[in-house]
Amino acid sequence: MPRWALGRLCDLMVEIVRIQETDSPALRPAAVVVLAGDHGIASEGVSAYPSEITGLMVANFLRGGAAISLLAKQHRLPLRVVDMGTATAEVVPGALSVRLAKGTKSFLDRQAMSLETATEAVAIGRQLLDRLAIDPGTSTLLLGEMGIGNTTSSAALAALLLDRDPADLVGRGTLIDEATLAKKIDVVRRAVTLHAQAREPLEVLAAVGGFELAGMVGMMLEAAERGRLLLLDGFPASVAALVASRIDPGVRDVCIASHRSAEPGHDVVLEALGLVPVVEMRMRLGEASGAALAWPLLESAVMLYREMATFDDLAQ
Numbered sequence: 221m222p223r224w225a226l227g228r229l230c231d232l233m234v235e236i237v238r239i240q241e242t243d244s245p246a247l248r249p250a251a252v253v254v255l256a257g258d259h260g261i262a263s264e265g266v267s268a269y270p271s272e273i274t275g276l277m278v279a280n281f282l283r284g285g286a287a288i289s290l291l292a293k294q295h296r297l298p299l300r301v302v303d304m305g306t307a308t309a310e311v312v313p314g315a316l317s318v319r320l321a322k323g324t325k326s327f328l329d330r331q332a333m334s335l336e337t338a339t340e341a342v343a344i345g346r347q348l349l350d351r352l353a354i355d356p357g358t359s360t361l362l363l364g365e366m367g368i369g370n371t372t373s374s375a376a377l378a379a380l381l382l383d384r385d386p387a388d389l390v391g392r393g394t395l396i397d398e399a400t401l402a403k404k405i406d407v408v409r410r411a412v413t414l415h416a417q418a419r420e421p422l423e424v425l426a427a428v429g430g431f432e433l434a435g436m437v438g439m440m441l442e443a444a445e446r447g448r449l450l451l452l453d454g455f456p457a458s459v460a461a462l463v464a465s466r467i468d469p470g471v472r473d474v475c476i477a478s479h480r481s482a483e484p485g486h487d488v489v490l491e492a493l494g495l496v497p498v499v500e501m502r503m504r505l506g507e508a509s510g511a512a513l514a515w516p517l518l519e520s521a522v523m524l525y526r527e528m529a530t531f532d533d534l535a536q
């Protein structure tokens with residue numbers, strides 16, 4: 221083809237070949253992993269939905285009715301769901317339950333969780349690749365989350381880690397109105413002031429993070445050590461990647477950003493990570509839905525890289 225004629229697909233080929241350190245890249249076996257957790261900060265009225273939705277959606281993922289259930293089925297990708305700490309009373313059949321508590325505490329009163337719990341959540345996240353019985357040869361993980369209130373937690377994490385004005389990072393999440401958006405910015409501002417002493421990534425995670433975000437951090441650290449490709453979903457997933465890359469800069473090097481979500485903070489975090497998203501569909505669902513949507517483009521990149529004839533082939 222003319223030089224770089226496949227544009228961003230060529231960039232993706234280079235990225236995938238670099239991450240996998242091979243000239244014959246392969247994306248499969250692959251798995252979608254969705255981590256769920258509830259957030260005490262939701263009690264401040266910063267989401268359009270109540271915390272009960274988190275547990276309901278965990279069940280829905282496994283029943284097959286959620287967007288990610290259908291996208292995973294469409295692309296023949298196994299879907300694994302982990303309850304890292306939802307407020308739901310039941311253990312959802314089919315989900316791996318490693319609940320640390322029934323949601324975090326509101327981080328306007330105190331830390332969302334203790335430093336010990338944050339450390340434990342990251343350690344549990346590290347074990348997930350093995351505990352989820354994901355094929356040991358798995359090349360690619362499509363990572364997403366579910367947690368009412370987690371765009372507020374994510375904005376607070378990013379504000380503290382990047383030293384940015386919360387107004388640049390707070391968005392409408394599940395589609396809150398103008399007045400709630402103003403309140404949400406105020407909540408994140410107060411949280412940043414209250415937890416300003418938190419410096420280390422784990423301290424920041426304990427101060428304003430969430431169980432599913434901490435679990436993702438652990439999974440990312442482990443996946444990076446094993447050289448797995450991480451296809452990141454939206455704003456919360458990218459914030460988890462930011463936290464993880466502060467612990468191990470190698471995490472960033474195995475990440476591909478699947479899409480640019482409608483959350484304004486997503487763009488800020490992707491830029492800080494130096495990641496350029498594959499697609500922009502103004503999605504703000506979470507659940508790894510953006511990762512599953514971008515998946516076929518990655519598949520095309522790998523197939524073309526492996527099979528396209530070069531001028532040398534034609535001369536033979």
Ligand SMILES: O=C(O)c1ccc[n+]([C@@H]2O[C@H](COP(=O)([O-])O)[C@@H](O)[C@H]2O)c1
Pocket residue numbers: 266267268269365366367368369370371372392393394395453454455456481482483486503504505506507
């Ligand atoms: O992925 C994103 O960028 C994204 C943007 C907005 C909302 N979400 C999803 O919606 C939930 C968080 O929204 P909220 O308003 O409750 O903070 C959580 O379950 C996320 O998966 C996800």
Ligand SMILES: Cc1cc2nc[nH]c2cc1C
Pocket residue numbers: 269273277365366367394505506507
């Ligand atoms: C219905 C619903 C589905 C979701 N999926 C991810 N976050 C979500 C939030 C809500 C409210």
